[in-house]
Structures are given as C-alpha cells and as structure tokens.
Amino acid sequence: MAVTVDAPSRAPSATINPRKSGRTPRKRVVRWWIYLALLPLAIVIGYFAYYPAVSAIYWSFFNWQPAGTSTFLGFGNYVTMFSDQIWWASFRNLGFIFVFAVVSWILPLLAAELLISLRSARWQYVMRTLLIIPMAFPGVVTALVWGFFYSPNDGVINQTLKALGLGALAQNWTGQNSTALLSLLFVGFPFIAGLPFLIFYSSLQNIPTEVLEAAQLDGVGRFARFWQIDLPLMASQVRILLFLAVVGTLQYGFVAYVLTQGGPDNATMVPILRMINVAFSGGDWGYSAALSTTLFLITIIISAVVVTARKRGSETTDGGAM
Amino acid sequence: MTTIQARKATATRSVTQPDGRSRTSRQIRLKTVLIVLAAVSLAPYLFMIITSFKTNQQFADSFWQISFPLHFENYAVAWNQIAPYLFNTALVAVLSIVLILAIASVSGFVLARYRFLGRGFIYGAVLVLMMVPGLANLIPLFIIMKDLGLLNTYIVLVIPYTAGGVVLGTILIRNFVEGIPQSIFDAARIDGANGARMYRSVMLPLSLPVLGTIALITVSEVWNDFFWPLLVISDNNLRTVSVGLQFFQGQNVTDYGPLMAGYLLASLPLVLLFTFLSKYFLAGVQGGVPGAH
Structure with missing residues (x-):
C-alpha cells in the first residue's frame, strides 16, 4: 500500500537505505513510523512472552537461586526429571485425562446432531442457548460447586445415595485414590457447554443443503448421513479440536488444585501442579524451569506436527467443497 | 404452545x-x-x-427443593466478602482491555495494510505465541515480576493478560482489517487522509465488532484465570474472583446459603455479559481457536 511519504520520514530512511538496497532489488523507502507503531507489540511480546520462555530454558541448566548465586548443573535437572516418579505419574494422569476428554466428545457430538435435526428454528435456538449457558459461569464456580457435590458428609451425591437407600455406595469421592481422578474428570458433566459442541454444531450447520438433498434423494438415512456426510465433512474441525485437546490437557490443573491439590497421594497430580509445587514448596527453581521447558517443548512439537499436517491436508483438499 | x-x-x-x-x-x-x-x-x-436462599436447617431438610421463606440476607452476607474481589477483577479487566485494544489495533492495522521489511517475521512471531500456552511461562515470569518488585500490585495482574491478549487481538484484528475492501482506504487517501487518520476514522469504526469480541475474551480470561493470581497475590485486598472465591469457600465451608450466594454473585457479571452479548462471545471463542488462522 503506497502511502505518500512525508518529509520527516525520508531523513532516517536515507541512512538505512544503502544497507537494505542490496537485498531488495526494487528501490524502497523505509517508513520508520511503521516500526514505531509496532514497537509496543514488540516490547510486550518480547519482554513478557519470549524473554521468559528463553530465560526458563537458560535457567533450567542451573541450580537456580533467584535471590542468590546460581551454580551451573548442565543437564543435571533433566537427569533428575527422568527419575522423578511423580513427574511421570503426572503424565500418566494426563494421558488418562486426554483420552477421557476425547471420548467425552460423544456427548457434545450427540447434542449437536440432535439439535441440528430439530426442524423448528425456535426450538433449536432455545435448546442451544440452554445447552451453552454453563459456559458463562466462571470455571472456579463450576469446580467449587462440583466439589460441594463430592464432599463426603453433606455432599449432594452421598446424601442422594443415602436417601435412595444406597448409603453403602457413598464414597469419599475426591479423597481416595480409586475415585479421585475420575471425580475430577466428571466435573462439568455432560461436557456439552464448550468449544467442541460449538464447533460440531457450526460445522453441521455449514454443510451445504445441496449435499443433504442429494443424499436424501439417494435414500441416505439419518445414521448413514452421520457416517458418510457429517463425519467426513467435520474431519478438519476434529483435527483442530484434537490439537486443542492436547494443549488443553497439558495445561490441565486448576480443577485439580481446587478440588484435591494433586492428592490424595499424588493420585491427581498433573505436570502444572508438579511444576508449581517444585518451585513454590520445594524452592527448587532450576528444576521447575526444566519441567517448564519440557512442557513448553512438548507443546511446540505437537503444534508443529499439527500445523504441518494441516498444511498438507489443505493442499490436497483445496478443490473440495469446504 | x-x-x-x-x-x-x-x-x-x-x-x-x-x-x-x-x-x-x-x-x-x-x-x-x-x-x-x-x-x-x-x-x-x-x-x-x-x-443460596436457604439456611443450613432448610438445606438439611431438603436440598433439591425450593423452601420458603427465601433468605435474601445470605446475599448481603456474601456481598460484603465478594465485592472487593469483583471490584479488583473488573479493574484489572478494564486496564487490560484498554492496553490490549490500544496495542493490538495499531499492530493489526499496520500488519494488515502495509508492506514492509520484516512484516512476515513479526506476524510469524505473534502466530507462534498463539500455539504456546501462557502457563509454560509461569515460573520465569513470576521471577521477573518478583525482581521488578511488582508482586501484590494490580500491574502484575494486568501484564500477563495484556501479553496474552495482544497476541490474539493482533491476529483477530489483522484478519478483520484484511477483509475490509481496499477501495475504502483508497477513497480515504484521495480525500487526503494519512495513515493515522485512516486508522482513526476508517479502520477503528469498522472494527468495533472485533474490538468488542476481544474485550469480551479478555473479561472472560481475567475472570477465569487461576494460577497467576494465586501465585503473585497474597494480599486478600487485591485478590481477583477466581482465587478470592477459593479463599471465600474456606471462610464459609459450613454456611451453605451465603457460600452459594457468593458463588452466584461472582458469576453474575460474566453471565450477564454472556447473555446480552453471546454473539460476540461465541465469535470470540471460535475465533480464538489457534490453528484456525
């Protein structure tokens, strides 16, 4: 976009231009105020996003004492990490959390399919609104209310079981190894109010009516339509969701902190909580930086894989209807 | 019917x-x-x-049914404890929104409308951050803030929300501004508008919906974020809603009525925003999907 360059902008450009002109064949005027306009952005992301990430990598090789002198350890912190049972157990929990999250998409998918099948637009609108209302509540409120449900004495679940004469089934839901993690995962049941539902619903809405009409003429039933039309057309969205589920799982932690603090006996420990505990309770900042760096690298690698897969995918499907 | x-x-x-x-x-x-x-x-x-309308006795008698009389005084009790948290959260949210919109609208506009050396590099640097969750920076950022002596201030809360919001905001605004027809900007230029004038009089008025979306995402982020305020704020007068509520829960474990009233009061601002502006909210939730750009 060629904007008339006013006089003051030419003065500094003259000093920079000779250096740049070797690289760019066309003669270009460097408009310094463009860089000035981007300066706040550069400062904010440079100092508060890139610099911390880089400093975490740097300090992960030290016995980091933020207030005192740090000694260089080489890969010592990473060696410690490989024998850290709690850390790896927390990844086992993450694996479980991820599988549970993906399997639980069945419910939002079911809800979206049911919703799109409603023929009354008003019903669709009302039901959609009701189904997504829980999204409006702060996550901590949802977690605390569910915590209240789970509480061993006055908790709604145990009280209900007792009222039904099933008092024997009452458990200390979040306080015992066998049920703690599953209890955490059921927070927010039936998981409809969330991004997966919104994405399923909007991609179902975006299926061209011609496709559906053609299918109907061919005598494709509702279930066949789901397998042969809905799912294939949602494939690219599902890939994004999978990526988000991985990133979301790696960040999982605050529900665990609010309800169990990682306990009992580390049964609900997750990497974020381990990282925080190591730093703030153990005072081992260097080791915590190593854990933070590891999480960071895992996220970057997964993102890179997904982005390249998406690029390849979009190249082959460019001619498609989506 | x-x-x-x-x-x-x-x-x-x-x-x-x-x-x-x-x-x-x-x-x-x-x-x-x-x-x-x-x-x-x-x-x-x-x-x-x-x-939230019950006494403990009413709760013990039947916990799923509404029981009369309704005890509105629970809300008065809860409000006294929750109000400072709500005020802090609102203040942090407003400060973050102002900073995010100021920085991201300028950057998004420049990145969308000008060709210059390093444009791809700068935008790439922003996009990469979209892929990296802020939690990965928790530990080093905490030390940076500690060294700057910012713990237990409003600024320490505003900074990471601004850093995160600027990333998403720049991407959303850039994509939005790229969609504005070039002819509008050409017309403005013929009328004698320079870059700053085009930003102020053409781009900003047209981008109001996306600016609103970014503001809503920020409110929701500030309201929901947990670990950062947990670590950097120990002064109860500065706590935001999410951490404040956990403290509040500890104070009222056995007073179910005020406890639930407090939860509801803490949710209300977000629920109201969501109800009246759900279109922008949902646009934000889906527009904020990394990898979708």
Missing part, C-alpha cells in the same frame, strides 16, 4: 421433504433427550441458586 407450532412446522416441511414415516413423534423423542441433557448440564447451577 411452541410444541404445537413446531409440529405444524414439521408437518408443512415434511411435504416438501418426503421421507415417509412419522416425523413428528421422532421430534418429540429428540426434544426429550435434548431437554434431559440441558437439565443435567444446568443442574449444578440450579442447585447453587436454590441453595
């Missing part, structure tokens, strides 16, 4: 889309399933609302 209308609608439509069989009965089953799903989703919140 609505059911009858819905049935009529299905009856008329099934003429145009002959599929045979009784479509109406199937829709009733469908609606039942959906209503059950919605009821289960909303049950914890309904429970919260019902309990």
Whole structure:
C-alpha cells in the first residue's frame, strides 16, 4: 500500500537505505513510523512472552537461586526429571485425562446432531442457548460447586445415595485414590457447554443443503448421513479440536488444585501442579524451569506436527467443497 | 404452545421433504433427550441458586427443593466478602482491555495494510505465541515480576493478560482489517487522509465488532484465570474472583446459603455479559481457536 511519504520520514530512511538496497532489488523507502507503531507489540511480546520462555530454558541448566548465586548443573535437572516418579505419574494422569476428554466428545457430538435435526428454528435456538449457558459461569464456580457435590458428609451425591437407600455406595469421592481422578474428570458433566459442541454444531450447520438433498434423494438415512456426510465433512474441525485437546490437557490443573491439590497421594497430580509445587514448596527453581521447558517443548512439537499436517491436508483438499 | 407450532412446522416441511414415516413423534423423542441433557448440564447451577436462599436447617431438610421463606440476607452476607474481589477483577479487566485494544489495533492495522521489511517475521512471531500456552511461562515470569518488585500490585495482574491478549487481538484484528475492501482506504487517501487518520476514522469504526469480541475474551480470561493470581497475590485486598472465591469457600465451608450466594454473585457479571452479548462471545471463542488462522 503506497502511502505518500512525508518529509520527516525520508531523513532516517536515507541512512538505512544503502544497507537494505542490496537485498531488495526494487528501490524502497523505509517508513520508520511503521516500526514505531509496532514497537509496543514488540516490547510486550518480547519482554513478557519470549524473554521468559528463553530465560526458563537458560535457567533450567542451573541450580537456580533467584535471590542468590546460581551454580551451573548442565543437564543435571533433566537427569533428575527422568527419575522423578511423580513427574511421570503426572503424565500418566494426563494421558488418562486426554483420552477421557476425547471420548467425552460423544456427548457434545450427540447434542449437536440432535439439535441440528430439530426442524423448528425456535426450538433449536432455545435448546442451544440452554445447552451453552454453563459456559458463562466462571470455571472456579463450576469446580467449587462440583466439589460441594463430592464432599463426603453433606455432599449432594452421598446424601442422594443415602436417601435412595444406597448409603453403602457413598464414597469419599475426591479423597481416595480409586475415585479421585475420575471425580475430577466428571466435573462439568455432560461436557456439552464448550468449544467442541460449538464447533460440531457450526460445522453441521455449514454443510451445504445441496449435499443433504442429494443424499436424501439417494435414500441416505439419518445414521448413514452421520457416517458418510457429517463425519467426513467435520474431519478438519476434529483435527483442530484434537490439537486443542492436547494443549488443553497439558495445561490441565486448576480443577485439580481446587478440588484435591494433586492428592490424595499424588493420585491427581498433573505436570502444572508438579511444576508449581517444585518451585513454590520445594524452592527448587532450576528444576521447575526444566519441567517448564519440557512442557513448553512438548507443546511446540505437537503444534508443529499439527500445523504441518494441516498444511498438507489443505493442499490436497483445496478443490473440495469446504 | 411452541410444541404445537413446531409440529405444524414439521408437518408443512415434511411435504416438501418426503421421507415417509412419522416425523413428528421422532421430534418429540429428540426434544426429550435434548431437554434431559440441558437439565443435567444446568443442574449444578440450579442447585447453587436454590441453595443460596436457604439456611443450613432448610438445606438439611431438603436440598433439591425450593423452601420458603427465601433468605435474601445470605446475599448481603456474601456481598460484603465478594465485592472487593469483583471490584479488583473488573479493574484489572478494564486496564487490560484498554492496553490490549490500544496495542493490538495499531499492530493489526499496520500488519494488515502495509508492506514492509520484516512484516512476515513479526506476524510469524505473534502466530507462534498463539500455539504456546501462557502457563509454560509461569515460573520465569513470576521471577521477573518478583525482581521488578511488582508482586501484590494490580500491574502484575494486568501484564500477563495484556501479553496474552495482544497476541490474539493482533491476529483477530489483522484478519478483520484484511477483509475490509481496499477501495475504502483508497477513497480515504484521495480525500487526503494519512495513515493515522485512516486508522482513526476508517479502520477503528469498522472494527468495533472485533474490538468488542476481544474485550469480551479478555473479561472472560481475567475472570477465569487461576494460577497467576494465586501465585503473585497474597494480599486478600487485591485478590481477583477466581482465587478470592477459593479463599471465600474456606471462610464459609459450613454456611451453605451465603457460600452459594457468593458463588452466584461472582458469576453474575460474566453471565450477564454472556447473555446480552453471546454473539460476540461465541465469535470470540471460535475465533480464538489457534490453528484456525
């Protein structure tokens, strides 16, 4: 976009231009105020996003004492990490959390399919609104209310079981190894109010009516339509969701902190909580930086894989209807 | 009433889309399933609302039913404790929004409308951050803030929200501004507008919807974020809602009525925003998907 360059902008450009002109064949005027306009952005992301990430990598090789002198350890912190049972157990929990999250998409998918099948637009609108209302509540409120449900004495679940004469089934839901993690995962049941539902619903809405009409003429039933039309057309969205589920799982932690603090006996420990505990309770900042760096690298690698897969995918499907 | 209308609608439509069989009965089953799903989703919140009006005695007698008289004084009790948290959260949210919109609108505009050396590099640097969750920076950022002596201030809360919001904001605004027809900017230039004037008089008024979306995402982020305020704020007067509520829960473990009233009060601002601006909210949720750009 060629904007008339006013006089003051030419003065500094003259000093920079000779250096740049070797690289760019066309003669270009460097408009310094463009860089000035981007300066706040550069400062904010440079100092508060890139610099911390880089400093975490740097300090992960030290016995980091933020207030005192740090000694260089080489890969010592990473060696410690490989024998850290709690850390790896927390990844086992993450694996479980991820599988549970993906399997639980069945419910939002079911809800979206049911919703799109409603023929009354008003019903669709009302039901959609009701189904997504829980999204409006702060996550901590949802977690605390569910915590209240789970509480061993006055908790709604145990009280209900007792009222039904099933008092024997009452458990200390979040306080015992066998049920703690599953209890955490059921927070927010039936998981409809969330991004997966919104994405399923909007991609179902975006299926061209011609496709559906053609299918109907061919005598494709509702279930066949789901397998042969809905799912294939949602494939690219599902890939994004999978990526988000991985990133979301790696960040999982605050529900665990609010309800169990990682306990009992580390049964609900997750990497974020381990990282925080190591730093703030153990005072081992260097080791915590190593854990933070590891999480960071895992996220970057997964993102890179997904982005390249998406690029390849979009190249082959460019001619498609989506 | 609505059911009858819905049935009529299905009856008329099934003429145009002959599929045979009784479509109406199937829709009733469908609606039942959906209503059950919605009821289960909303049950914890309904429970919260019902309990917020009860005394402990009423709660012990029946916890799912509404019982009279309603005890509105629970809300007065809860408000005294929750109000400072709400104020802090609102203040942090407003400060973050102002900073984010100021920085991101300028950057997004420049990145969308100008060609210059390093443009791809700068935008790439922003996009990469979209892929990296802020939690990965928790530990080093904490030390940076500690060294700057910013712990237990409002600024320490505003900074990471601004850093995160600027990333998403720049991307959303850039994509939005790229969609504005070039002819509008050309017309402005012919009328003698320079870059700053085009930003102020053409781009900003047109981008109001996306600016609103970014503001809403920020409010929701500030309201929901947990670990950062947990670590950097120890002064109860500065706590934001999410961490404050956990403290509040510890103070009122056995007073169920005020406890639930407090939860509801803490949710109310977000629920109201969501109700009246759900279109922008949902646009934000879906526009904020990394990898979708």
